[in-house]
Amino acid sequence: MKIESIVENVTINIDGQDVEVPKGINIIEAVKMVGKGKEVPHYCYHPKLTIAGNCRMCMVEMGMPMRDRATGEAVLEEDGTQKIAWMPKPTIGCATNASPGMHILTGSEMVKESRNGVTEFLLINHPLDCPICDQAGECRLQEFSAEHGRGYSRFIEDKNVKPKRTRLGPNVTLDDERCILCSRCVRFSKEVADDDVLGFVDRGTYSTLTCFPGKELSHNYSLNTVDICPVGALTSTDFRFKMRVWFLKRTHSICTESSVGANTEIWSREGKIYRITPRRNDEVNDTWMTDTGRALYKEIESEDRLVHYTIEGVHKASGEAAVAAAELLKSGKIAMVGSAHSSVEEQFFYKAIAERSGAKVSLVSHNGDGDGLLQSEDRTPNLRGALVTGLISELPSENLEALARDINSGAVKTILAVNEDLTELGISKDVLAKAKVIYVGSHANRTSEVANIVLPSLMVFEKDGSFINQSFRIQRFKAAIPGPLGVQPDFTVLEKIAAALAEREGYSDDHRLSMGAHGSDN
Amino acid sequence: MAKTKVLERKPLTFAEKTFLPQIVSGLKTTFGTMMQKGVTLQYPEERPNIPDNYRGVPTLVKDPNGREKCVSCQLCEFVCPPKAIRITPGEIDAEVEPDRAHVEKAPQEFEINMLRCIYCGLCQEVCPEEAIYLQDVFSLSGYSRGEMINKKEKLYELGGTLPDQHGKWDKKKAAEQAGNAH
Numbered sequence: 001m002k003i004e005s006i007v008e009n010v011t012i013n014i015d016g017q018d019v020e021v022p023k024g025i026n027i028i029e030a031v032k033m034v035g036k037g038k039e040v041p042h043y044c045y046h047p048k049l050t051i052a053g054n055c056r057m058c059m060v061e062m063g064m065p066m067r068d069r070a071t072g073e074a075v076l077e078e079d080g081t082q083k084i085a086w087m088p089k090p091t092i093g094c095a096t097n098a099s100p101g102m103h104i105l106t107g108s109e110m111v112k113e114s115r116n117g118v119t120e121f122l123l124i125n126h127p128l129d130c131p132i133c134d135q136a137g138e139c140r141l142q143e144f145s146a147e148h149g150r151g152y153s154r155f156i157e158d159k160n161v162k163p164k165r166t167r168l169g170p171n172v173t174l175d176d177e178r179c180i181l182c183s184r185c186v187r188f189s190k191e192v193a194d195d196d197v198l199g200f201v202d203r204g205t206y207s208t209l210t211c212f213p214g215k216e217l218s219h220n221y222s223l224n225t226v227d228i229c230p231v232g233a234l235t236s237t238d239f240r241f242k243m244r245v246w247f248l249k250r251t252h253s254i255c256t257e258s259s260v261g262a263n264t265e266i267w268s269r270e271g272k273i274y275r276i277t278p279r280r281n282d283e284v285n286d287t288w289m290t291d292t293g294r295a296l297y298k299e300i301e302s303e304d305r306l307v308h309y310t311i312e313g314v315h316k317a318s319g320e321a322a323v324a325a326a327e328l329l330k331s332g333k334i335a336m337v338g339s340a341h342s343s344v345e346e347q348f349f350y351k352a353i354a355e356r357s358g359a360k361v362s363l364v365s366h367n368g369d370g371d372g373l374l375q376s377e378d379r380t381p382n383l384r385g386a387l388v389t390g391l392i393s394e395l396p397s398e399n400l401e402a403l404a405r406d407i408n409s410g411a412v413k414t415i416l417a418v419n420e421d422l423t424e425l426g427i428s429k430d431v432l433a434k435a436k437v438i439y440v441g442s443h444a445n446r447t448s449e450v451a452n453i454v455l456p457s458l459m460v461f462e463k464d465g466s467f468i469n470q471s472f473r474i475q476r477f478k479a480a481i482p483g484p485l486g487v488q489p490d491f492t493v494l495e496k497i498a499a500a501l502a503e504r505e506g507y508s509d510d511h512r513l514s515m516g517a518h519g520s521d522n
Numbered sequence: 523m524a525k526t527k528v529l530e531r532k533p534l535t536f537a538e539k540t541f542l543p544q545i546v547s548g549l550k551t552t553f554g555t556m557m558q559k560g561v562t563l564q565y566p567e568e569r570p571n572i573p574d575n576y577r578g579v580p581t582l583v584k585d586p587n588g589r590e591k592c593v594s595c596q597l598c599e600f601v602c603p604p605k606a607i608r609i610t611p612g613e614i615d616a617e618v619e620p621d622r623a624h625v626e627k628a629p630q631e632f633e634i635n636m637l638r639c640i641y642c643g644l645c646q647e648v649c650p651e652e653a654i655y656l657q658d659v660f661s662l663s664g665y666s667r668g669e670m671i672n673k674k675e676k677l678y679e680l681g682g683t684l685p686d687q688h689g690k691w692d693k694k695k696a697a698e699q700a701g702n703a704h
Contacts, residue, residue: 127694131595131650132627161697164626165616241613241627244596 012102014038026051027093027104028058040106041115041144043230044182045094048286049191055182057144058093059114061086061105090114115148123153125160125205126231127177135232137245141180160205168198169217171237171291172226179209179233185225192288192373193221209233220371223291227277238295239275248274251480254467255285256341256460257293258368259378261469264289266297266461266480273297273461273481284473290375297461300481304444306456307484309493318455318486322493325438325453326500328414334359335403335435337425338391339418340366340380342490343465344474347382347389349494350418354391356501359416362403363396364425376470381460384468399426407435414438419457421445440490457490458483572658577643579659580634581681582674583652588683589622589691591653594629598645598654606638607645624695632674636662652688655681 008023014034021030028040029047043055063086066075075083084103090110105111123145130136162176181200186209190196197215200207211217217225226234248267253276255262262285267275276297278289309321316324336359338350354361363386370377386392404427406412412435415422419441423429432450439451442459462483466476483489537543563570572578585591594611612630616623645654659680664670672680 131597132593132625136595158697161701164624241594241611243611244600246600247596 010098010100010102012098012100012104014104015106021098023099024097027060027062027096027098030098031093031104031106038106040093041140041148042094043140043144043180044184046184046187046228048288049184049187049228051094052183052187053092053095055180056092056118057115059090059111059118060093060096061108061111062091062096063087063103063105064099065101065103112148115144116150119145119149120154122180123149124155125177126180127159129178132241133175133178133232134235134240134242134245135178135229139232140230162208166210167216167237168211168234169222171222172217173235173237173240174209175233175235176208178231180231181207181209182230184228184230185209185234188221188225188228189217189219192224193219195219198225220290220292220375221288221373223294224278224288227287236275243269243274249480251478252279253461253477253480254381254469254475255289255293255296256381256467257290257296257379258370258374258376259380259383259470260285260374260376261381261467261473261475262289262293262374263475264293268461268480271481273300284469284471284475285374288374290373292375299443300459300461302443305484306441306444306448306454307487308454309456309486310454312452318488318493319496321453321455322496323500325416325455326497328436328438328453329353329357329359329416329497329501331414332358333411333413335406335412335415336361337400337403337415337417337420337422338363338386339420340378340383340386340396341419341460342382342385343460343463343477344382344385344389344468345465346490346494347385347391349491349498351389351391352498353416353494353501356498360406360412361392362400363392364400364420365396365398367398378470381469382467384470384472385466385474388468388472401426403427404431407431416440417447417451420447422447440494455490455493456484456487458487463489572660576658576660577641577646577656579636579662579672579680580639580641580645580654580656580677581659582632582677583655583681583684584678585686585689586683587692589625590628590678591651591686592629592632593625593627593651593653594632595627595650597648597650601644601648603642603644604638604640606635606640608633608635624698625691629674632677634672634677636670636672637667651690652684652686655684657681 009020010023011018011020012030014031017034019030019034021033028042028045031038031040040058040060042058044052045058063084066083066085067073068075077083122141126141130142133139136142160177164175164177166174166176168174183200186198186200189198197211197217198209199212201210202208223236226236245267247269249269251266251268253264253266255264263279263281265277265279266273267277276294278285278287280287308315309318310316311321311324334357336350336354338347338361340363342350353359365383366379367377368379383396400422403412407427408431414436416438417440422432423446429446429450432447437447437451438453438455439448440455440457441448442457448454460477461480464477464479466474468474582592594609596609596611599607599609609629610631612628614622614626614628641656643656646656657680662670
């Protein structure tokens with residue numbers, strides 16, 4: 001819900017304090033807006049899903065100013081204030097919308113008692129296997145049981161036994177005993193992912209979450225159900241039993257899967273990434289992200305990672321490689337194959353290198369099918385960045401056939417390739433052999449194998465920078481983990497190359513300055 | 523300046539001048555002790571009695587069925603003040619160990635760095651499964667730093683088996699087999 005879109009404010013009274021909140025906002029959000037650490041506990045309510053009102057945890061006491069039924073006049077207390085007609089029973093906060101003069105109590109005896117009762121009922125059949133539950137540490141049931149629960153059990157009967165390891169789909173495993181039937185996952189699949197696969201079967205305490213017959217939770221947003229599960233019922237098959245969440249450090253990052261630029265949080269410990277989850281940004285991705293985007297971190301430990309600066313296959317220091325690359329770029333007849341995976345900062349340096357070496361820049365587009373949600377057709381995170389920094393002036397083509405022709409005709413003698421496998425883009429190995437190649441990239445491919453100079457680069461998880469997404473929104477990402485030993489941030493090497501090129505004969509200072517000014521304009 | 527007070531020293535009596543009473547009383551102590559039972563513990567051969575609540579080397583224990591009790595919840599790793607504990611959690615493969623599959627989780631590796639350990643006993647206190655105990659081993663030595671890191675195997679060797687009052691996982695398995703779902 002976007003707050004800006006609601007213009008009218010109403011005054012309601014929360015725990016004796018008058019506050020202005022947007023009209024129609026529900027009590028959970030209204031209390032959150034008041035701040036001061038006040039919170040209405042809830043399980044089934046989620047700001048991005050419809051309201052189900054089935055967990056009954058968000059009970060509050062509600063009252064309205066009393067009016068005389070016959071005359072419609074306000075009924076006053078002895079001191080002249082309007083009398084409040086409190087409802088005899090508590091009401092759920094998620095489905096109660098703020099209306100003028102409404103009075104809310106979030107901490108009265110009746111409210112406390114109802115929360116306590118709800119918690120006790122939820123814990124009746126809960127297995128209490130927190131020591132082996134991955135949700136422990138970020139579990140709403142754990143938190144609210146400690147805060148609002150009784151602290152001991154009065155339940156002497158046997159607990160229900162339900163299946164512990166049900167495979168719901170390729171990425172999600174269900175532990176049915178832990179489920180509190182909040183139906184967030186059911187609503188998510190239906191409303192957001194638009195793939196109605198989950199539902200409850202059976203009745204009462206035997207209710208079980210299950211997929212519809214013949215279906216499985218296989219859409220590309222299935223892991224969001226794990227995120228929104230308030231307990232440890234839905235678990236990520238990938239993250240299951242890998243690490244307790246309280247050890248993990250959270251770093252803000254941006255998903256590089258497509259030009260949507262979903263905001264993410266990287267969970268890492270001691271230089272190892274354990275999972276990636278979405279970070280709420282109502283302008284971009286709400287609170288969701290794709291399953292494929294979450295798996296991207298596995299590339300970090302891939303075998304074919306480039307970790308050495310090499311010249312003609314010999315390991316060198318980064319400085320030497322930069323000098324050699326600059327020398328090669330001074331020779332003229334240069335072509336650059338830029339990358340829409342580079343950050344804006346790196347693209348600025350590539351632009352400087354291209355201008356100073358007189359290189360013609362081409363970029364390759366990577367397109368796939370868009371799903372209309374958080375996976376756009378453009379599968380690069382920063383194509384808009386390349387346009388904004390001026391690295392390219394027109395939209396990229398799908399292959400490099402024009403460049404292949406230039407190599408064949410002798411118009412191009414040296415290629416600076418960034419993160420692209422030229423052999424897959426219309427330049428055969430024989431053609432590529434006619435030119436010298438400088439390769440900048442994070443992983444080995446057939447181009448890096450034949451490249452004369454290889455400059456390893458860091459992945460998005462290992463460096464700071466920013467991307468410009470499809471709606472021209474510039475978003476920063478931060479380094480979560482250190483890169484491979486010895487590999488420096490890309491821009492330090494690029495800067496050395498750009499600086500060496502600026503010292504070239506016949507390259508005027510004026511030009512250099514204008515280049516700098518041009519860069520900072522953007 | 524503090525005032526000094528000069529004490530008058532009494533001259534020695536005749537008996538004191540002979541030193542004999544002092545020698546006799548000294549010999550009395552010597553011979554008296556010689557007759558008594560020795561109090562010195564001949565350490566490497568003899569071992570002291572260790573009280574039950576002694577905090578020795580932390581160890582991992584198994585339950586009376588020989589089942590590994592630790593479920594790698596990593597609370598000890600979290601609470602350990604000198605960060606001596608390092609656990610690699612893992613899933614129990616239901617096909618390899620079907621009788622233990624209901625526990626789901628067990629440590630793949632469990633390391634306690636005895637060069638870091640301060641014997642505070644917080645790991646034992648925090649353990650929800652009663653799997654880690656500081657028992658009576660107090661002497662620990664090794665030729666290298668690596669040897670002083672107790673691996674899972676060594677920890678179980680040191681820990682042995684302790685009685686289990688709760689039988690939590692056995693009850694869980696029994697309930698699963700009884701299957702009270704309708």
